[in-house]
Amino acid sequence: MSINSALRAGVSGLVANSSALAAISDNIANVNTTAYKRNQVNFANVVTSQAVKGQYSAGGVQGITRQFVSQQGLIQASGSSTDLAISGDGFFIVADKGAGLTASDARKFTRQGSFSVDADGYLVNDSKLYLQGWPARADGTFDVSPSDLTKMNSINVKNLGAAVAPTQNIAVSANLNKVGVVSAQEAAYTATGANSMAAYADDPTGGTQPDFVIELNVIDSAGGSRKVAMAFLKDDSMNPNQWHAEIYSVPAGDVDNGGGTPGQLASGDVVFNADGTIDLASTTLFGSMGAAPRLTLAASTATGSAMAPAWSDAAGLADQTIALDLGKITQYASTSTVNAISQDGAGVGNIVAIEVDEQGVVSAIYDNSQIRVVAKVGIATFPNSDGLQPVSGNAYRPTLAAGEFTIKEAGVGGAGKISPSSLEASTVDLSAEFTGLIQTQKAYSASSKIITTADQMLEELINIKR
Known part of the structure; x- marks a missing residue:
């Protein structure tokens, strides 16, 4: 019955606009979250087969979530030498723990570079995710691998001893x-x-x-x-x-x-x-x-x-x-x-500062003017970063849609350069979000009117018997 399909179309409009409201709410709430990437719910119509000639059956609408992970946020200067931002394509590789990391422990990918040194000497960001890098060999080189995550360890800048x-x-x-x-x-x-x-x-x-x-x-x-x-x-x-x-x-x-x-x-x-x-x-x-x-x-x-x-x-x-x-x-x-x-x-000499250069080389600075190379930060790139699965902590997990990752040195092979003492800002535009908030509210109200009108028409149909 066409009236019933109208009801269902109205409900789909409510659901889709509710999803849009949730996405906008998430964006507004994370306007100051470092390297947060905005989400958006786009709408696609649903078409049903017209079984009876001369009668139209409404299909409705469905919400499709789109991530803007590949969108670059503004690079802003920071007062901490361990704050890092990626200027260009790529993600920091992070893990949920520092010590005792094994091959079975999941690695995540993030652009949130607000790293600091914890009590155990590890570089960890505000979401408690530990930065991974290739440890420096005795001769100052690195065992770089484009796909083997086990060659990377959580970077520790304290357990180095004196220089x-x-x-x-x-x-x-x-x-x-x-x-x-x-x-x-x-x-x-x-x-x-x-x-x-x-x-x-x-x-x-x-x-x-x-x-x-x-x-x-x-x-x-x-x-x-x-x-x-x-x-x-x-x-x-x-x-x-x-x-x-x-x-x-x-x-x-x-x-x-x-x-x-x-x-x-x-x-x-x-x-x-x-x-x-x-x-x-x-x-x-x-x-x-x-x-x-x-x-x-x-x-x-x-x-x-x-x-x-x-x-x-x-x-x-x-x-x-x-x-x-x-x-x-x-x-x-x-x-x-x-x-x-x-x-x-x-x-x-003892460590007095930690520095990271544009190539991702992490160095410990000693009070006797000596510099010791600790590790090198790797940058992971994906064929389609917008297809990554978001997880808590402003991080992502790989998916089939994102494609196979490749670990690169900063600034090499299309990977972005590292900007030390900097942070990437959120990509949320408040003016655009508030505009979308008004549009979503009006669309939700209009969808509710469909249900109200269809209800009145059904009530008239019931009253025919009287």
Whole structure:
């Protein structure tokens, strides 16, 4: 009966507009939710077969929910270095727990990048979802896989321990006085043994006192500070541009040189050109002429040094090689002086900040200026992200409609770049939602009028019998 079909059409209108109202309500409620994607209920007509010629049977309407997951929200600056936003396509990969994550634990996908460090050191967002990333290897690289989620772990930025950077490079800028008087002790000087400059540093009552000493600070493998001295004694020879030189440890007991001169690491001559610049090709301080200016200390041993020189057994240190840049040591007619000394290396440091760059590399910043790479955030992309299934926490699960995901490095292969210290805003437009709210209300009222009118017509039909 046509009146009955009209009733059903009116009911379908009420149901469809109720769904539209629910979607609008959800949008308005989440206007300030980070990276929230608005939903919309679209309407499609329902057509029924016309069984009786000359009579029309109403079909009604059905509501079809549409997600705008792929719509980009406005990227806004944030005051936290762990807040992240994706500029472009893709999703952060997250899990419901940090520690003990297994292959059977479900992973989710979200663009809500309001991450912070929890009590256990994990990066977790406001919905308590843990950020996943590829852990850094010892050499600073990552085992990147486009589909294997098990290669990713919850990123932890606290359980890293302290950071130490042993000294590897030292650059010295200094001048040796070309017109200085040759010391009276120079005649008895020997490069090794009791008359060496290293012997004088160990016991000032013996040895040969140097004309000039440059002290260098060295950070060892345990983060301790050691002192190495570079001593110079003007050579009373036919070559006025030549100096005796030694490098030794202060105190001498820090190193073991296999029974040689206590603390001595190197000895030889330093030669200068006539213009006052150093002649490294003729310098013998590091062995033969032209040898690279480098100090090598073998690791400490438990049964005495197997190599010389080495760190002392009591120090218990790893081997260390230090490259010396002596190119700015000069010999001019001016007072011997140190102009500048620069070296790398850093003692024990603790984490003071966490930073993430545009490529998704998470780094820990230490108070000794060291930077340690922790992990790299992967970006998951889908062929049809609008087909994802929403779950609580402003996250999504994969579906057949969304297609197979691919994990990419940020900014590579169509994946969006990561914007550190930023958050993506909700895509809800309040003016559009309020307009839709008015339209939905009117449409709902109109559908209710259909039911009222059909009821009145049925009442008239019943009254015919009277």
